Amino acid sequence: MNASLGSGPEPTPPHAQGQHLGERAVPVRQRLAELRGPTVAPHPLDARALAALAANPGCERRALLDGAGVNKAVLAQALGSPAPFGQSQFAFMRGNAFEARVKSDGGTELLRLLGVEDPAGALTPDVSAAGPEGRTARTALALREATAAKAWTLLDHPMLALEVAGTPVYLEPDAVVVHPDGHWTVVEIKSFPMLDGSADPAKVGAAARQAAVYVLALERVAAQVAGAEVGHRVLLVCPKDFSNLPTGSAVDVRKQLSVTRRQLGRMRRVEELAAALPPGTTFDPACGPEELTEAVSAVDAAYAPECLAACELAFHCREQARDAGAVESLGRSVRGELGGLTTVEAVLDAAQGRAGDPSDPTVAALRRAAGLRAEVLGPAGRS
Ligand code: SF4
Incomplete structure (x- = not known):
């Protein structure tokens, strides 16, 4: 599942790849390249x-x-705060092997999971092309042709484009299946197990959020294709129990879809954020911490x-x-409860009566809590 950055709602090329972007976008691209560092290739989003x-x-x-395509893992390393983050090499290889197993034999097992009676009769168009822009165009054409053909069609690793904060991102779902009735289903293949028909809710939630991004991008394509409709139930394919056999579960991503649509729409455009930086700012990892x-x-x-x-x-x-x-480090729910008190020091001062308006419900609640604590702990608990 890879992707790369570019420009324009009609998927214009990735700013990374030296292709024409249009007059407005060129200075933006130059500025983003400066932010990354002159010799640093852009890091693709997925x-x-x-x-x-x-x-x-x-x-x-x-x-x-x-x-801007900054590689945050490399930046964190250069800042001296690397975070152990992302998939291990082992998990990555296991995921690839399972996906190859699911898609072997023309995707027979995958299509069976969707109830296709004759998987051998399904179409499997080639969606490969040069560069992400070419692959996106090829995918759109294959989706249009498959919908018109009214035949089961499996698109293996299609490419979709989605504009985010004014920057196009190219996305590569594991698969998209076109049904004879014009319905399109996103397929997400994961290597975590499904035990007795259910899987780790946190992992399923993460997969659903990821699939919602694909659904969002796919809806842009479907809007241009007569008779096409993108399903809001995606097919999650996982290993069954502790075997390597694939099993599938339909996951409703409507909630994740509306959250993703709303949140991505709220984001400030990347060029606005870049323009607000002091001149000469760079995230080039060659710079000192x-x-x-x-x-x-x-x-x-x-x-x-x-x-x-x-x-x-x-x-x-x-x-x-x-x-x-900052009270943010204590968690969003705690932050929300504390209203206008934004630092731990301000919270302690309010609780101990050193500051704060006693008629403020948050201050009153903190003082009540501090009083109860002192009562329970006795003199040793007073601070
Ligand atoms: S605040 Fe969170 S999301 Fe934002 S850059 Fe820092 S770690 Fe990443």
């Missing part, structure tokens, strides 16, 4: 990264770095403990949040 981006749309830091820390600090972050499972910069941002005494 649906997993987009799903994580959509989960924290208030983080301009991530939006800018992802939009101090310069990089200053550059990263120039963009607002929205740290939450959830970042630890979703972003390569999590250790760096957590350290910054802790150093600033």
Whole structure:
């Protein structure tokens, strides 16, 4: 599942690949290249990264770095705060082997999971082409032809484009199946097991968020094809129990789809974020940690403990949040409860009566809680 960046709603080429972008986009591309570093190739985004981006749309830091194609893992390393993040090589290889097994023999088993009685009769068009733009166009054509043919059709690793924060991202789902009635189903193949018909809810949730990104991109294509409709139930394919046999489950992604659509739509455009930076700012990993820390600090972050499972910069941002005494480091729900109190120090002062308006419900609740604590712990609990 790879993707790369480009420009324009009619999928214009990735800013990474030196293709024509249109007059407005060229300075933007140059600025983004400066941000990455003159010799640094852009890091492609994928649906997993987009799903994580959509989960924290208030983080301009991530939006800018992802939009500029900065490799956040390399940046975190250069900052001196590498985070153990991403799939292990073993998990990656196991995932690839399982996907190859699912798609072997023309995707027979995969199509059977969708109830196709004669998988051998299904069409399997070639969607390969030069570059992401060519593959996106080839995929759109194959989807249009398959819908018109009213035949079961399996598209293996099609390519879709989605504009995010003014920057197109190319996405590669595991597969898309076209039904004879014009219905399109996204197929997501994962190597975590499905035991007795159910799998780890956290992993299924992550897969659903990822699949919702594909559905969103696919809907843009379907809007141009008569009779096409994108299914909001995706097919999740996993190994059955502890075997290597594939089993499937339909996952309703309507909720994830509406959240992703809303969140991605809220994001500020990447060129706006870049324009707000001090001149000369760069995230080039060849720079020293101090310069990089200053550059990263120039963009607002929205740290939450959830970042630890979703972003390569999590250790760096957590350290910054802790150093600033920001209540965000305690979690979004705690942050929400504390209203206008934004630092741990302000919370302690309010709780101990050193500051804060006692008529403020948050301050009153903190004082009540501090009183109860002191009562339970006795003199030793007073601070
Ligand atoms: S770790 Fe930092 S950059 Fe990444 S999403 Fe969280 S706050 Fe944003």
